[in-house]
Amino acid sequence: MFKVIIEAWRFFPVKFDGILNKLARMIGNLSFAKIRVYKGLLKAFMRTRLRKECCRYSTASKIHNIGVLAHVDAGKTTTVERMLFYSGCTSSLGDVDKGSAVMDYLPMERERGITIKSAAIWFMWNGHRINFIDTPGHADFVFEVERALSVMNGAVVLLDAISGIEAQTVHVWRRASRWKLPRIIFINKMDRPDVDPAKIFTQVQRQFGVRLVPMQVPIFDNGSGANDRFCGLIDIISMEAFLWHPNSDGTVYTRQPLEAIPNKKQLKQAADARIHLVETLTEVDEALIDAFLNSGSNSLHIDSNILGQAVRRATLSNFLIPVFYGSSLKNIGIQLLLDAMVTYLPSSEERSNGKSLNFISTNYLELLETLSFIKDASKNLHKTENQSEDAPIKYRNISLMLNSLASSLKRKDISVFAIVFKVIVNRGIRYVYVAVHQGCLQKGQWLRLLRGGRVRVEKLRECIGGEAVLGSDSIHPRSFSGIGANNTGSPINRIDQGNWGIMISNDRIRTGDIFVDDSDINMSMDHTADVKIQTIFDGLIDSKTSGNAYLSLELPSPVVSIALEPIGAEATRSLPQVLSWLLDEDPSLRVDDNQGQILLSGIGELHIAAACDRLTNHFRLNIRTGSVQIQRREKILNEVVGQQTYHATMHKEIPVDVVVRLKPVDNPGKLNGIDNEIIIDECVTNEYKYLGIEKVEHACTAGVLAGLQSGPIKQLPISGAKVTVESINTYGITVTPSILGAAVRFAVLHVITTLPSQFVSIVExxxxxxxxxxxxxxxxxxxxxxxxxxxxxxxxxxxxxxxxxxxxxxxxxxxxxxxxx
The missing domain is CATH 3.30.70.240 (Alpha-Beta Plaits)
Incomplete structure (x- = not known):
């Protein structure tokens, strides 16, 4: 019965409301006010039951993880709000200008009318579950876009029909191309005066340099599009016209054959578009070639199902990009866009196969293998003065575990693979958004973090827009219908493969963390060994890469900073903990308290303003902020080699000779011209392997970074430098890693301070x-x-x-x- 109701609700929402009215009247002879109350209760109950029942029929082949990408003010959030309304997820149309948008849940987002934080939600459409993520369009929040891309199976690229492609559009397009995401384009705001569909199409094709095919022809009152009312669309696949009534909520539209369209020009445009589509697809699709020949070589006679499947295959292979039109503000074309999303973009099943390993950075796999084969360092890795001789056995267990994990990841032979793509901290509790790419997460299950440590799955919930996660202070009075913000997402017992969900935890889980099932590691480990692995990864990996070392995300370097000053004892006591939560939410932020003041750094003014708004309005901290400062750097222009002797003191004075080489990075674009490249020569690690190779590398890297903090001209940090520690000589005397680090820092600092002024420049x-x-x-x-x-x-x-x-x-x-x- 529920299957029948589901289909009825998807296609006849207006009639469904009429049924609810009749059910309410059957309760008895009630007043109209009471009927409205009963109708609301029945509607909420039925929608919740329907959505839960829909979940039972959702498999990986019916799940689509999709996001929307665009520049600022292209209409992303307005489009998503229409999707939620037409799918039955919300009971009214959200409005960005009125601050009633579900997906814009932060007060600052509603005040400014822009998206700052990505928001994930799910809804059903035509028997498919769509996990949808709304991303920011402003350049300051590129990391929000980057981490959203990491869990998408496909993307909708939104363009403004008037302004076309802007700088941020190109930026997000390139990032989507990096992840090889299948995409469709939705050209929004077709209701604007003087819109020219052909011109915007040509601009997109020229600037993106991709093969585009129009899937629709816009319908205007008089056919021209110049100052005419945009009223509908011709679908190229079915060759039918879809017309919307003006000034309506867009729920009801009419579907007519092309013969009902009086404008012959638009009919010719539709025929030409279909011919162009078939000609493009026959370049690569043999099945369509056969269909074309069987139809008498007439593109207009090809079966719509065969043509649609050909478009789908070409889209999934990134051979072409389908283009759709509409107006979110005027409620035109959104249902057809939803149809296109489930028809042409891949399901989780199609994108999960063979994709999991792509999320793990290469240096992480290399590190796993390196650590797993270090046997000579085992005596020193865990051994302390009071430790027994069984220390090598403990390390051998760790070595076998790491080697097992590396082999499993390379074979993709793991039962569970889940990625943390978003974290929201509310009152110390972490709401962890996870995407399950393999296996499933279940309540009570033990998971292992790739960076070390074990986590038990205590509570799971459905993905929601974000309002309820932040607490009642941020919830707007407008309600969700069914699973939504006002009930904090329905509790669930598991998150299946291909799906998203929220895991509620008190553990310090961060954006970019990766979970595997504890049973995938066929080794039982004691707490000391597990903590040691976490220390190794947190220390060594983070020192070798600026950003997340487990997930192959690109963290942009901060360029602006602001000073934070807590006011009062409570703010002073709470600020370090709150900043730690803030960094867990947004790893693209940086905090520096080594200069006598707390500096919060970010990608831009708006990025910093949003972070400060979170500190004051959500975390309720009383702080004073300084003016925005631009982060300048000093850059080395020439290669220089320096040798310096550091005199360490243990029980006696120990001379430590260090040779370091500094030069500009070989490929500045790779590091964005800001970060530095650090290399520790193998002769150094081999010479002091009795200390543990990872400890030597970590100490030397920390010494280099410390030495690069002050340049010779303005004492600004050094950027864009390639630093090689070529040799360290202690003349046979046993030393500690801290002495090696101090000696390297002393050598690097001496080389930098003695550089001629012409060897250094200031960059901004x-x-x-x-x-x-x-x-x-x-x-x-x-x-x-x-x-x-x-x-x-x-x-x-x-x-x-x-x-x-x-x-x-x-x-x-x-x-x-x-x-x-």
């Missing part, structure tokens, strides 16, 4: 700026401001439209603070 962040300017504005004054007062370099002036100019320039970040505000 430079912004790539794209300014869209209406033609009636004075372009001369804008150019004068950019190249004069702001010391920018104008790259080009593009005229994509007769209505506006597009200026592209490079400008120092220090001259762009508060430029848009």
């Amino acid at each position: 962040p430079i912004m790539y700026v794209v300014i869209t300017l209406p033609r009636n504005e004075d372009i001369g004054n804008v150019i004068k401001d950019l190249t004069g007062l702001r010391q920018g370099k104008l790259i080009s002036i593009n005229n994509y439209s007769t209505d506006y100019h597009v200026l592209i320039a490079y400008i120092p970040l220090k001259h762009m603070l508060q430029y848009t505000t």
Whole structure:
């Protein structure tokens, strides 16, 4: 029975409301007010039951993990709100301008009308479960986009029909290409005056350099699109017209044959588009070639199911990108977009096979293998003065465990593989968003973190938009229908393969952590060994890479900072813990308290403002903030080799000779010109392997980093340097890792402070700026401001439209603070 009701609800939501009215009236002769109350209760009950029943029929082949990507103000959140409404997830249309959007759950998001934090939610459509994630469009929140991409199976790229492609659009497109995500494009705001579908299509194809195929033809009142009302779409696959009534909520639309469309121009456009689609697909699809020949070589006579399957195969292989049109604000085209998402984008089953290993960075696998074969260092890895001779056995267990894990990961022979892609901390409790790529997570199950440590799954919940996680202070009064914010997500007992969910934990789980099942490690380990593995990974891996070493995410380097000053004893006591929670939520933030003050660093002004807003409004800390400071660096321009003797003192004075080589990094683009590359020569680690190779590398790396903190000109940190520790000589005297680290720091610092001034320069962040300017504005004054007062370099002036100019320039970040505000 429930299956029948599910299908009825998906296609006849208006009639479903009528049934609810009749059920309420059957209760008795009640007043209209009471009928409304009963109707609301019945509707909430039925929707909840329906959604839960739908979950029973959701398998990996029917689950789609999809996100939306776009530049700021393209209409992402408005589009998602329509999806939630038409799928029955919400009972009313959310409005970004009114602050009633479900997916914008932070007060700052509702105040500014932008997305700051990615928000995940799920809903059903045509028997498919869609796990959907709304990502920010602002450049300051690129890490939010990056970690969302890591768990997507496909993406919807949203474009503004008027402004087209902007700088951030190109940026997110490249990141999606890095993850090889199948994509569809949705061109939004087709209701705007003077919209030109052909022009925006051409611009996208030219700038993205990909093969695009239009899947729809927009329908305008008079057919031209210039100042005409956008009212519907022609579907190229079914060759039918879909028309929406103006000023409606978009729930009801009419489906008509093409013969009902009076405008012959639009009919010809639809026929030409189908012919172009078939010609494009027959380049690679043999099944479609056979269908084309069987249809008498007439593209219009090919069966719509065969053509749709061909488009799906081409989309999954990234051969082409389907393009769809609509207007989220006017409620046009969203249902067809939902259909396209479940039809053309891959399911979790299709993307999970062979994908798990791609999430783990190469250096992590190398480290596993390296550590697993270190036998000579076993006596010193765990051994203390009071430790017995069984220490090598303990290390041997760790070695076997690491080797087993590395082999299992390479064979992809693991029963559970889950990724943490988001963490929200509320009152000390972590709401951990996990994506299960293999196996399933169950309550009571023991999991092992790849960075060391074990976690027990205590509570699991459905993915929600984010409001309830932050507590009642942030919840907007508008309600979810069924599983949503007002009930904090329904408790569940398991998260199956291909699905997302929330794990509630008190353990320190961070974004990017990876879980495997404890049974995948066929070794029983004591607590001391487990803690030691965690120490190794937290120390050695984090010192070798700037960012997350387990998940292959790209962490952007911070470029702006702000000083934080707690006011009062309570704020002083709480600030370190709260900052730790904040960094667990957003690893792209940095905290530095080594200069006599607490500095919070981020990617941009808005990024820092959002973090400070969290500190004051959510965590309720009384703090004072300084002005935004631009992080400048000093950069080495020439190669230099230095040898220095450090005099250490233990029971006697020990001379330690260190040779270090400093030069500019070989590939500045790889490290974004900010981070440094550190190499510890093998002769150093082999010479002092009795200390433990990982301890030697960790101590030497820490010494190099400490020595690079102060340059010779302005005592700014050194960036873009490749530092090699070539040799360390203690003349046969046994030393400790701390002495090696101190000696390396002394040598690096001496080389830097004695550098000639011509060997060093000061660098600062430079912004790539794209300014869209209406033609009636004075372009001369804008150019004068950019190249004069702001010391920018104008790259080009593009005229994509007769209505506006597009200026592209490079400008120092220090001259762009508060430029848009």
